[in-house]
Amino acid sequence: MPFHNIFSNKKTKKKRPVDSAKILVDNHEKNSLIPSILSKLGIEYTFSNLPTGDYIVNDIVIERKTIPDLKSSIINKRILFQFKNMKQYLKRLLIIEGTSNFDLYNGIIHENALRGFILSTTLEYKIPIIFTENEEDSAKYLAVLARKTRKASLSLRAKQQFTDEEQKQFILEGFPNIGPQTAKKLLAHFKSIKNIINADEKDLRKLIGRKAEIFSRFL
Template identity: 50%
Template structure:
């Protein structure tokens, strides 16, 4: 099966397209509808780091208003530190066509200074996008790039807490979302307890999803 790439007028094989992992808080973003228009496969998850993950690249997206409020609350520094858990990462500042970047209560030189800090101190590439559609085009191009050597979508293990590592593992199971993960962490002692549980116990906690998970856990490699 092939998809049609409206940017290059060339056909792209389905296997070359990377699945885009999206933080669940981005569900209502217009970026999502733009990506869906382009035929991308999206998977929603509760990401501890970044808003989008494409192949092994973590992407933090901020509108200009989000960016300014993050500066005031100093939340941005923490997010940038977390973003660096991925060897490949970038920051998208969205909404430059609105011309609001230097308006408001924050001095324009403070904004320029922090943008320089992102690039130089945090060593994070900055992409300036016009709007949601422009952001989606950047993400789409990343997803359509040919895959090189084997890549991981996970952050470096030693940079994540044990709880975050467990959450990443659980998110890999079919149809498992944030609510179900919380239930699992309450009802099961640890990952070993979950994996060794009989199907009946899984059904008590997870319901109809239990059969898929049970079959996956007991699937033979050879």
């Protein structure tokens, strides 16, 4: 048994506590530096096969595009398909990354076409845009967002008194990829949290689609 000197004046270094804010990360982001940076910032994350977006923070879906990837996805119109899928979330963000390394208005797309795309994204698709310098900058935005949304959620719950149904909904919203609309749908169908937890994944899939696979992993 190792001997511990209780009279020593040396202070043991405490490990930096991991922030309870969590982020869901799509498997395609494993090659990115962002997950490791999030870890250094004290943010927990979980890799998953997300139905849409690259990151999910609470009830917010985030699509990340480097400037070259953005231009490519505009040309092949893939980004419009991604925007359509993101509509299942009420809160959405687009991160355009790489302003320190790439010229946004120089390349295969005319600069006015890019300006038109940015305006359409914010005004028509209702998706706010964040411009970041690099992966570290993107990760810091995600970390701040995770902590900010968690504090807002905790503050709201502390100030208000909720009905039993609202409390059940808040419990479900604590699971990754489960937003207010999905939580209400689950409760309307299964009636109680106990029934939801005991439900077969096939039944969950019929109701909430691919989200069922992610949800079942945490039960």
